[in-house]
Structure formats: C-alpha cells, structure tokens
Amino acid sequence: MSPRSDHHSRHGQTAQPVDDRLAFWARQAGELDWDTEWSEVLDWSDAPFARWFTGGKLNVAYNCVDRHVAAGHGDQVAFHWEGEPGDTRTITYAELRREVCRTANALLSLGLRAGDRVAIQLPMIPEAVFAMLACARLGLPHSVVFGGFSPAALQSRIEDAGARLLITSDGQYRRGRVEPMKANTDEATRDTPGVEHVLVVRRTGTDVPWTEGRDLWWHELVDVQSDRHEPEAFDAEHPLFILYTSGTTGRPKGILHTSGGYLTQAACTHRTVFGLDPDTDVYWCTADIGWITGHSYIVYGPLANRTTSVLYEGTPNTPHEGRHFEIIEKYGVSVYYTAPTLIRTFMKWGEDIPARHDLSSIRVLGSVGEPINPEAWRWYREHIGAGRAPVVDTWWQTETGAVMIAPSPDSPSFKPGSAQTPVPGISAKVVDDQGVEVAKGESGYLVLDQPWPSMLRGVWGDDDRYRQTYWARFAAQRYYFAGDGARYDDDGDIWLLGRVDDVMNVSGHRISTSEVESALVSHPAVAEAAVVGASDATTGQAIVAFVILREGAGGEVSVDGLREHVAREIGPIAKPRRILVVPELPKTRSGKIMRRLLRDVAENRQVGDVSTLADASVMDRIHAGLADAS
Numbered sequence: 162m163s164p165r166s167d168h169h170s171r172h173g174q175t176a177q178p179v180d181d182r183l184a185f186w187a188r189q190a191g192e193l194d195w196d197t198e199w200s201e202v203l204d205w206s207d208a209p210f211a212r213w214f215t216g217g218k219l220n221v222a223y224n225c226v227d228r229h230v231a232a233g234h235g236d237q238v239a240f241h242w243e244g245e246p247g248d249t250r251t252i253t254y255a256e257l258r259r260e261v262c263r264t265a266n267a268l269l270s271l272g273l274r275a276g277d278r279v280a281i282q283l284p285m286i287p288e289a290v291f292a293m294l295a296c297a298r299l300g301l302p303h304s305v306v307f308g309g310f311s312p313a314a315l316q317s318r319i320e321d322a323g324a325r326l327l328i329t330s331d332g333q334y335r336r337g338r339v340e341p342m343k344a345n346t347d348e349a350t351r352d353t354p355g356v357e358h359v360l361v362v363r364r365t366g367t368d369v370p371w372t373e374g375r376d377l378w379w380h381e382l383v384d385v386q387s388d389r390h391e392p393e394a395f396d397a398e399h400p401l402f403i404l405y406t407s408g409t410t411g412r413p414k415g416i417l418h419t420s421g422g423y424l425t426q427a428a429c430t431h432r433t434v435f436g437l438d439p440d441t442d443v444y445w446c447t448a449d450i451g452w453i454t455g456h457s458y459i460v461y462g463p464l465a466n467r468t469t470s471v472l473y474e475g476t477p478n479t480p481h482e483g484r485h486f487e488i489i490e491k492y493g494v495s496v497y498y499t500a501p502t503l504i505r506t507f508m509k510w511g512e513d514i515p516a517r518h519d520l521s522s523i524r525v526l527g528s529v530g531e532p533i534n535p536e537a538w539r540w541y542r543e544h545i546g547a548g549r550a551p552v553v554d555t556w557w558q559t560e561t562g563a564v565m566i567a568p569s570p571d572s573p574s575f576k577p578g579s580a581q582t583p584v585p586g587i588s589a590k591v592v593d594d595q596g597v598e599v600a601k602g603e604s605g606y607l608v609l610d611q612p613w614p615s616m617l618r619g620v621w622g623d624d625d626r627y628r629q630t631y632w633a634r635f636a637a638q639r640y641y642f643a644g645d646g647a648r649y650d651d652d653g654d655i656w657l658l659g660r661v662d663d664v665m666n667v668s669g670h671r672i673s674t675s676e677v678e679s680a681l682v683s684h685p686a687v688a689e690a691a692v693v694g695a696s697d698a699t700t701g702q703a704i705v706a707f708v709i710l711r712e713g714a715g716g717e718v719s720v721d722g723l724r725e726h727v728a729r730e731i732g733p734i735a736k737p738r739r740i741l742v743v744p745e746l747p748k749t750r751s752g753k754i755m756r757r758l759l760r761d762v763a764e765n766r767q768v769g770d771v772s773t774l775a776d777a778s779v780m781d782r783i784h785a786g787l788a789d790a791s
C-alpha cells in the first residue's frame with residue numbers, strides 16, 4: 162500500500178468524502194439557532210475566500226445567551242468569576258443576558274451601527290465578556306487587544322481596524338499590584354481621531370486622566386440602560402471579530418473571523434474534544450481573553466454549549482503558587498484547559514503544591530499553544546489528573562479559529578506529546594516541499610487540505626497578504642500552509658514540531674523575530690539586530706537578540722535599556738531574555754541573516770555549517786567578542 166492510501170485508511174476523517182464532511186458540518190450548524198436557514202453549506206468558488214452556510218442568518222450573542230434562558234436555563238451559572246484580590250461574582254445565564262442587553266443598548270446610544278469596529282483592552286473581568294457579546298449582538302466586529310500590549314501596539318491595532326470605540330478599564334491587578342490601564346490607552350489614542358469615545362470600566366478605583374466629552378464611565382453609561390434588547394439576525398458571513406497575530410513580517414495581521422461557521426466549529430470542537438456535558442461539567446480555560454483561545458474557548462464555544470465556566474482574573478502565583486488548585490477545588494472544576502508553559506512552571510514549583518488540594522473533580526485535561534513535551538504531559542496527568550484523566554493536546558491557530566487536531570477524549574491510546582488526529586470534519590496532511598504527502602515515520606510541513614467552517618476569512622484590509630501568507634506556498638494543490646513542521650509516526654498519528662518560519666513561540670505567545678528586530682532598530686543606538694528563539698525549558702522558546710551598536714553609542718546604552726525599549730514598543734511579553742552585542746551578523750552572499758547559526762550561539766552549541774556565509778570568519782569574531790564581554 163502506498164503511504165498515501167495508508168493514511169487514508171487510518172484516519173477516518175482524512176478519508177471522509179467531501180459530501181460527508183459537509184453533511185457533518187451541516188448537522189453541527191443545526192445545533193445552533195438560525196433565523197434563516199442556509200442554502201449552501203460551503204461556497205468555495207472564490208477560493209481561498211470561503212463562505213460557509215451561505216444565505217443563513219443568525220445572531221451569535223442570542224445563540225450564546227438568550228436561547229439558553231428561553232430554554233429554561235436562566236438560573237444556570239455561566240461564569241464563576243474570581244478576581245485576583247479575592248473578590249468574586251457569580252453570573253447566571255439570565256444575568257448574563259441582562260448585562261449583554263444593557264451593554265448593547267449603551268453601544269447603540271453612542272451611535273454605533275452594524276459593521277463599526279470596537280477595540281477592547283480589558284483585564285479578565287466579566288465586562289470583557291459583556292463587551293464582546295454586546296458587539297456580537299449588534300454586528301460590531303470587535304478587536305480585543307491583550308492587556309499586556311504596549312500603547313504603541315494598541316495604537317497600530319486601533320488604526321488598522323479603524324475602531325470608533327475603545328473599551329478599557331482604569332487599571333488592572335497584576336501580581337497583587339495595581340497597574341494603570343487607562344493611562345496607557347490614553348497614550349495609544351492620542352493620535353487616533355477615529356476613536357470617538359473611550360468607555361472605561363472602574364476596576365481598581367485608581368485616578369485616571371479624563372478627556373471630557375470623549376471618555377465615559379461604564380457604570381454611568383451601561384448600568385442605567387434597559388436590560389431588554391431584541392437581537393437582529395446577521396448573515397452567516399458577517400464579520401464577528403478581528404484578532405491581530407504576529408506573522409513573519411514586522412506588521413501584525415488582523416485575522417478576520419465571521420459568524421456562522423466560526424460559532425459552529427468553536428461549539429462543536431468544545432463539545433467533542435472535551436466530551437462536555439453542560440449539566441454536570443465545570444469548565445476552566447486559563448487563557449486570556451486577548452488571545453484566540455480566550456475568544457473560542459472562554460467566550461463563544463463554551464457559551465454556545467451552555468457551559469458553566471470559571472473565569473479568573475489573576476496570575477497563577479498570586480497570592481500563592483497554589484491559586485489554580487485552590488480554584489479547581491473550590492468550584493469542582495472538571496475540565497481544565499491550559500498551556501504547556503504553565504504546566505512546566507507548576508513542575509518547577511513542585512508537586513507538593515497541587516497535592517495539598519482535592520483535585521478529584523478533574524475529568525479531562527487540555528493543552529494548547531505549543532508542543533507539549535512528554536515529560537510535562539506525564540506530570541500533568543499524574544499530578545493534576547490523578548493519573549487517570551485523559552490529556553488532550555489540541556493543535557490549532559488564531560487563523561484556524563478552533564481546534565483542528567486533537568486526540569478524542571475516549572481514545573484508547575494516548576500518546577504523550579502528540580496531537581494525533583484531525584478532529585471530525587477536518588482534514589490535515591504532512592507534506593514535503595513539493596506538497597506530496599510524506600510516508601509514515603517522516604516529517605514535513607503541516608497543511609490543511611480542505612476548507613473548514615471556522616477558517617479565517619482573510620487578513621483585515623489586505624487580501625493579497627492573505628493569499629501570499631497562507632496559500633502561495635502550496636498554490637498548485639490549494640493547501641493552507643500552517644507554518645508548522647510536523648511528523649507522522651509509524652501509526653500515521655501527527656506530532657507537531659514547532660514553527661518552520663520566523664515566528665517564535667514564547668510561553669505560548671506568538672511573536673515574530675522581525676517584530677522584535679524592528680523594535681530594536683527603532684532605538685537610536687542600534688544599527689542592526691537579529692533575533693532568534695532559543696529553546697527554553699519553561700517558556701518553550703526565549704527571545705535572544707544579537708545587536709550591532711551604532712558607532713560611538715557603546716558607552717551610552719545598556720542592554721537593560723534596550724530590553725525596556727522593546728517592552729515599551731511591543732509589550733513585556735516581547736522583551737528579549739538576552740541581548741548580545743556583536744560586531745557583525747552572519748549573512749549569506751545575498752545578504753540574508755543566517756539565524757540558524759545565531760540559534761547555535763544562543764543555545765550554546767557548536768556552530769553548524771558556515772559554508773554559505775559571505776565571510777566564514779564572522780562567527781569566530783562573534784564568539785571572540787562575546788568571550789571578551791563575559
């Protein structure tokens with residue numbers, strides 16, 4: 162048998178004929194409440210621009226909230242919210258509906274109309290969910306920006322999306338401290354005339370700068386609104402949100418997601434990957450709402466499935482390293498979904514910490530964001546999952562919108578470190594340079610060879626970039642290029658191997674090397690910079706930068722000053738772990754920086770093949786310079 166047919170026979174999903182796949186997704190979409198039935202499941206005639214459930218109309222917020230209340234579940238808890246300082250709030254579906262209606266009425270009172278964009282930068286507080294759902298209810302695409310992003314990063318996202326409203330808070334709690342938020346967003350909106358209003362949630366009670374006429378307090382505007390609002394149905398392809406993510410160039414891409422297909426796949430995967438039972442499970446996804454995991458698996462998927470969730474505002478070690486386990490015990494969390502970087506941090510803190518808590522409620526564990534190393538997988542199962550809970554490793558991306566590859570929770574054979582198989586309705590392949598599927602035991606590039614309902618619909622305002630980034634690499638086959646390396650094992654199961662492009666993965670956050678390089682060279686003392694991701698036992702990768710200083714700048718600039726500069730330009734998550742000042746950078750004859758060699762230096766390895774360097778002695782000079790400096 163050829164390797165190709167081999168895979169087909171093993172992966173039921175891969176072998177699934179197109180008609181069956183479409184019928185599968187039509188059944189999944191049928192779990193939602195539609196105002197108008199769709200006429201066609203998939204229109205791929207304008208590929209790579211997909212249209213799912215064409216002609217169908219629905220309201221996403223109605224599906225996440227009102228229909229559960231209408232079905233008699235108004236008293237069910239939607240969120241058990243835990244604030245970092247220990248304050249709590251329990252929000253039932255009935256209350257969620259009232260809050261979302263009030264927020265929607267407030268946004269209407271500001272003159273916002275379907276299609277207008279709203280930027281949101283908020284901590285993990287209930288208002289973040291109310292704001293997202295109010296936008297969805299009114300057909301206002303939201304752009305949520307992670308709270309750790311700098312004013313400059315927020316500004317560029319506000320401008321790119323053309324947001325009319327920004328929703329933020331006075332401050333936020335970070336590791337027991339109160340940090341400003343409004344002061345930063347004010348800096349971001351200094352030169353964004355398109356932002357007509359800034360709606361501010363009072364969270365920390367700190368003093369804030371105020372622009373009369375533009376700034377509005379949430380409690381003054383929203384709380385006085387009617388808690389009734391009739392939702393309007395929008396086209397299945399109406400934009401739901403834009404979420405910016407790092408690509409291989411300096412400028413982040415606004416990934417566009419739409420309504421019907423996105424909600425269908427977010428809900429379906431949430432239900433099937435975790436085997437979720439809305440009547441008995443208590444679910445907790447520890448991501449931040451500013452990332453896609455927060456969108457799909459804190460807000461849209463779980464709410465569409467009428468889930469009872471935990472929403473936690475703070476960091477895992479505030480006020481102590483057992484905080485997550487305390488929360489699991491307190492609410493009887495049965496499904497816990499987190500990232501390998503946190504699992505490795507728990508490992509460092511020690512297994513005696515979870516052992517002090519009753520974690521017997523745990524039924525399923527999930528992992529997302531980066532490849533999970535087998536050691537972390539085993540520790541997770543043993544110390545959080547009592548040695549019996551299945552660990553589902555879920556592979557997906559901001560662009561895919563929802564989980565694409567994951568073992569089934571009742572899989573007979575879990576493999577620590579492997580995401581294993583495409584989920585039902587999804588098809589993925591590992592291919593070589595030419596786009597030909599590789600044999601078992603071999604590695605190559607991960608591609609998605611069939612469109613899927615929650616796929617990105619484009620890059621906001623840049624169709625060409627969408628085509629170039631995702632569809633040009635395997636244009637002949639019309640495969641979506643994920644940017645990840647992958648391998649089939651001898652059973653044909655998929656193992657993810659990390660990015661094959663210049664995107665780093667630091668604690669599950671995607672950061673492009675060129676984004677950090679641009680930040681560094683924007684410093685007056687830096688002439689040139691090259692950035693690589695070096696392996697790190699806890700964060701997966703750590704950012705290591707090599708910089709050439711401008712003539713005469715040597716004495717005036719400190720490495721710490723440069724690190725702070727990057728944090729100011731992008732955000733603390735992009736701060737390089739190490740910055741090495743070097744006399745030169747290794748380049749090919751065509752002037753391309755050879756990052757592979759720099760990675761060797763960053764990871765303290767013997768430097769590899771230097772034969773393609775324009776000047777083979779560069780590496781010796783770099784080493785000599787570093788030896789002098791240390």
Ligand code: PRX
Pocket residue numbers: 406453454528529530531532533554555556557558559560580643644645657658659660666669670671
């Ligand atoms: O490299 C893959 C890695 O994270 C990238 C997507 O990052 P982002 O869009 O920020 O979304 C993260 C959360 C969905 C992928 O290209 N990645 C994500 N999950 C896994 C993973 N790598 C290996 N195994 C995973 N389970």
